[in-house]
Amino acid sequence: SEWNRKRYLAEVGEDGPVVHPTVDIELFYPADSVDFSRGLYFPRKNYGLAWRVLNELARRKVNIHWHKADEIPERKLASLWREIGITMITGYPESFPMPPIEAMASGSVPIGTTGGAGREYMINQENSVIVNDGDWEALANAIEHTVNDKALLQHLHQKGIECANRYTPENQKKELITALHELKAPTPS
Secondary structure, three states, rough: HHHHOOOOHHHHHHOOOOOOOOOOOOOOOOOOOOHHHEEEEOOOOOOOHHHHHHHHHHHHOOOEEEOOOOOOOOOOOOOOHOOOEEEOOOOOOOOOOHHHHHHOOOOOOOEEEEOOOOOHHEEEEOEEEEEEEOOHHHHHHHHHHOOOOHHHHHEEEHHHHHOOOOOOHHHHHHHHHHHHHHHOOOOOO
């Protein structure tokens, strides 16, 4: 990720090209239609933040079903994302967080905190809703607002799928070839 490249440059003093990971669009693909009232899913990161948000939503009487991910197989996760309209992202800065982009590929709308490379593809109000890291009140506000805006949900859903479809093996191969040229390394055939 670009975020990781900059971090490495600052910490180590060396620069290098970026080659992004891919999304398995044969596994993570959207359903023919999505029912955003099906609920909210959240991955196993930063449970403290997630519980504060869920408690606040309950206090406000925001009627939303939620599903927590324990360790489940990837196929079941992909199926769950096709059923659940919203994914609450409670992660922390990472070099390239996969859950938001896989959720997008599956048609689920990411709403949450992001740091690090998540900002490279999560664009607030374009394909996701982003709040500052650790701000559980802002996250509760964002979820409450978004679940009540069907037009916004549909827009984020569509744009998220389009974004995820850019992270293909073909695009990764192009980035890798460019990187190898920059490093003056032999190009694979």
